[in-house]
Amino acid sequence: MKPVVVRGVAIGEGIPKICVPIVGNTREEILAAAEECKELPLDVVEWRADWYDQVLELEETLETARQLRTVLGEIPLLFTFRTKKEGGEKAISTQEYEKLNIQVAESGYVDLVDVEAFTGDEEVTRMIEGIHKAGVKVVASNHDFDQTPKKDEIVRRLMKMQEMGADIPKLAAMPTCSRDVLTLLDATLTMQEMHADRPIITMSMAGTGVISRLAGETFGSALTFGAAKKASAPGQIGVEDLAWILKKLHA
């Protein structure tokens, strides 16, 4: 399995990498959060741009991305617009979503772009091509905030993302019981052992699923999300604790 390397960070090798989301509403808040990130034990920063008030004004978004890049220096940056239907803050038309992701990639300020894998095959294929053309990596994603799909279905979705050319397939699911967490972990391990030729990311959300955010090295999830001040999804623990636990488990 080949890791995905961004700005020297090898995702898919060794300890799972830590990603901290930024969820500010204004440019000021976003840049202040980025400043704080510089002091934290993290590998990647995610800009959850769906929280940004001006995200649908492209020029403003590109300017904020530019300033984010300046603040973050060499820290890899993942750009994510999480749509309302997958648990995000704002609804967006498919056309606008496609344009936003490609233009942000072309700006050169970000290293990875999140593409929701079930947006429509044609649109996803075009986005992956456009983002790759800009020299940027694609994290394909799928979120189920109500339930945990069956193991075969989780594997099928991750395989589809891989087949469509995503660099890193990612799936987050909500457990309704502890066994759902086992299902998610089982699917992750099966994917890693039998199907994946690239890193994948999975997580079971909320309190019941926290263990899945810590166990990536054992079961095959290459990156885990931890919170600075404000979490972007249920179940993210503080980044300092996360870094400590991952290090202990590794040792």
Ligand SMILES: O=C1C[C@@](O)(C(=O)O)C[C@@H](O)[C@@H]1O
């Ligand atoms: O896809 C994900 C994973 C996530 O939903 C989580 O559960 O940690 C958090 C999101 O910010 C990110 O885009």
